[in-house]
Amino acid sequence: MTKRRASATTTAAAEPLRIVPLGGVGEIGKNMTVFEYGDEIVVIDCGLAFPDEEMYGIDLVIPDVTYLKERRGKVKAFLITHAHEDHVGALPYVLPAFPGVPVYASTLARGLLANKFKEHKLRDHPLHALEPGETVSLGVFTARGFRIGHSIPDAMGIALGTPLGTVVHTGDFKFDQTPVDGKGTDFHELARLGADGVLCLLSDSTRSESPGYTPSERTVGEAFRGIMEGLDGRVIVATFASNIARIQQVFDAAGEFGRKVAVIGRSMEQNTRIASDLGYLKPGAGQQVPKDRLRDIPDAELCIATTGAQGEPMAGLARMANRDHRFVEIGPGDTVIVSASPIPGNEEYVARTIDNLFKVGANVYYHAIRHAHVSGHASQEELKLMLNLTRPRAFIPVHGEFRMQVAHGRIAAEVGVSPENIFILENGQPLEFFPDGLIRRGSSVEAGMVFVDGLSVGEVGDVVLRDRRALASDGIFLCVVTVDRQNGSLVGKPEIVTRGFVATPDAKLLAGATERITRVLAGPGDRIDRINEIALLKEKLKDGLSQYLYESTKRRPMVMPVVVEV
Ligand SMILES: [Zn+2]
Numbered sequence: 427m428t429k430r431r432a433s434a435t436t437t438a439a440a441e442p443l444r445i446v447p448l449g450g451v452g453e454i455g456k457n458m459t460v461f462e463y464g465d466e467i468v469v470i471d472c473g474l475a476f477p478d479e480e481m482y483g484i485d486l487v488i489p490d491v492t493y494l495k496e497r498r499g500k501v502k503a504f505l506i507t508h509a510h511e512d513h514v515g516a517l518p519y520v521l522p523a524f525p526g527v528p529v530y531a532s533t534l535a536r537g538l539l540a541n542k543f544k545e546h547k548l549r550d551h552p553l554h555a556l557e558p559g560e561t562v563s564l565g566v567f568t569a570r571g572f573r574i575g576h577s578i579p580d581a582m583g584i585a586l587g588t589p590l591g592t593v594v595h596t597g598d599f600k601f602d603q604t605p606v607d608g609k610g611t612d613f614h615e616l617a618r619l620g621a622d623g624v625l626c627l628l629s630d631s632t633r634s635e636s637p638g639y640t641p642s643e644r645t646v647g648e649a650f651r652g653i654m655e656g657l658d659g660r661v662i663v664a665t666f667a668s669n670i671a672r673i674q675q676v677f678d679a680a681g682e683f684g685r686k687v688a689v690i691g692r693s694m695e696q697n698t699r700i701a702s703d704l705g706y707l708k709p710g711a712g713q714q715v716p717k718d719r720l721r722d723i724p725d726a727e728l729c730i731a732t733t734g735a736q737g738e739p740m741a742g743l744a745r746m747a748n749r750d751h752r753f754v755e756i757g758p759g760d761t762v763i764v765s766a767s768p769i770p771g772n773e774e775y776v777a778r779t780i781d782n783l784f785k786v787g788a789n790v791y792y793h794a795i796r797h798a799h800v801s802g803h804a805s806q807e808e809l810k811l812m813l814n815l816t817r818p819r820a821f822i823p824v825h826g827e828f829r830m831q832v833a834h835g836r837i838a839a840e841v842g843v844s845p846e847n848i849f850i851l852e853n854g855q856p857l858e859f860f861p862d863g864l865i866r867r868g869s870s871v872e873a874g875m876v877f878v879d880g881l882s883v884g885e886v887g888d889v890v891l892r893d894r895r896a897l898a899s900d901g902i903f904l905c906v907v908t909v910d911r912q913n914g915s916l917v918g919k920p921e922i923v924t925r926g927f928v929a930t931p932d933a934k935l936l937a938g939a940t941e942r943i944t945r946v947l948a949g950p951g952d953r954i955d956r957i958n959e960i961a962l963l964k965e966k967l968k969d970g971l972s973q974y975l976y977e978s979t980k981r982r983p984m985v986m987p988v989v990v991e992v
């Protein structure tokens with residue numbers, strides 16, 4: 427504990443400032459942080475995460491916002507750092523609980539969000555401008571956006587003025603000295619913040635394990651040109667739909683070799699249209715061609731930009747590789763550039779897509795072969811620079827799994843942040859700042875995962891998932907047992923249906939199961955006279971059959987007995 431003065435005076439400034447991460451620590455994705463002072467709350471980002479392979483059937487994962495819902499009246503604003511899904515993707519699911527609470531974002535983010543809001547029938551939700559260099563007053567807070575480099579244009583960090591001092595949240599960032607759009611990080615602003623005093627820094631830990639510097643986005647353009655030089659077949663570049671700078675570089679490199687560009691893939695078409703309208707993407711005059719006109723253009727003059735760089739089975743690249751795409755079939759003579767590195771968890775999909783591309787005869791450049799991709803996140807030396815510029819009193823590494831937070835914490839200690847002021851937090855664990863200088867961890871609040879499955883939000887929980895995992899690993903064993911209402915004995919043969927367990931239950935298994943059912947029915951005290959005894963009987967049948975099936979097959983299918991009385 428740091429110095430704690432016994433203060434008798436209770437003024438408004440005696441309130442603590444609370445910072446509560448609701449997502450994005452101990453994990454990659456669903457970034458969301460709450461800043462609370464007295465009766466006022468502002469939230470930075472509201473992102474989603476993609477399900478891991480254990481989460482069968484789940485479409486998206488969003489943060490549990492119970493804490494905010496319980497303090498609905500306090501919430502003044504949602505501040506958005508940039509429009510990546512892991513920072514804005516949960517908004518459509520969270521905002522309906524906060525009608526009228528404004529969302530602040532920069533121009534491109536607003537363009538992309540307006541589209542998202544329209545799709546989710548949130549057209550009227552207030553969406554306000556907060557551009558880099560602008561300040562907005564939100565009750566006791568002031569929020570100032572500052573420009574920061576990242577893999578989407580218009581990304582911002584946020585300097586939040588609070589009654590106890592300035593808190594700086596970097597959002598996602600890298601220090602690109604030669605950004606493609608010429609709009610680099612506002613180093614002067616960061617230095618000014620540091621000179622004025624920063625109470626706490628929250629900084630991106632995604633690449634805290636990588637030494638050195640992350641290369642400039644421009645190096646990707648050089649790689650594109652190196653690959654395209656001298657080719658006379660088509661070039662297909664797959665990348666992230668939101669990486670407008672990358673798509674710009676596809677246009678630029680293609681343009682140098684006299685190629686036109688078609689953008690294919692729903693999200694990329696949408697994003698490039700919005701980015702072009704807002705002036706963030708500048709194709710050469712007449713360079714962009716509609717996808718239904720591809721056949722009119724000679725192979726040597728064509729480049730296609732598409733989605734699916736993460737191997738997503740339904741996205742452009744995978745469908746083109748599987749010859750399942752309406753406009754493009756990839757084949758011999760085509761060159762494919764997968765301009766991304768697999769996000770952890772997607773390695774398998776990416777590997778399969780690359781295999782399929784080679785199988786159909788294409789030449790493929792991907793992360794292991796050529797560096798046609800750079801990260802949008804800062805490496806260790808950049809993280810040090812961020813810490814040295816802002817010189818925070820306290821430090822919270824965010825946006826990263828636990829080990830990345832720890833690595834980032836060590837970096838902070840190396841550049842001189844006091845180790846007792848470096849806080850590795852978990853989701854739901856508040857950090858409290860007191861006027862007398864005390865900083866301490868508060869007691870944890872509700873936080874975690876909410877699953878989106880089809881149209882349902884939060885209905886599918888751990889119990890449903892446990893069932894899905896059981897079904898996926900050993901299948902289901904369903905038996906219909908008909909019993910005599912009078913004496914509780916088995917009537918006829920039990921009917922057995924299995925799925926995902928065995929192709930067809932053989933005679934031996936059926937006989938064994940029937941024998942076990944008979945034994946359960948004959949057991950003491952199992953006469954059926956009341957409804958609740960049927961439930962008990964079902965339990966016993968379930969236990970007996972599960973045991974039998976495990977003994978005879980060493981597998982544990984989900985057993986579902988159905989009891990019918992006659
Ligand atoms: Zn990002």
Ligand SMILES: [Zn+2]
Binds near residue numbers: 457510512513598
């Ligand atoms: Zn992110």
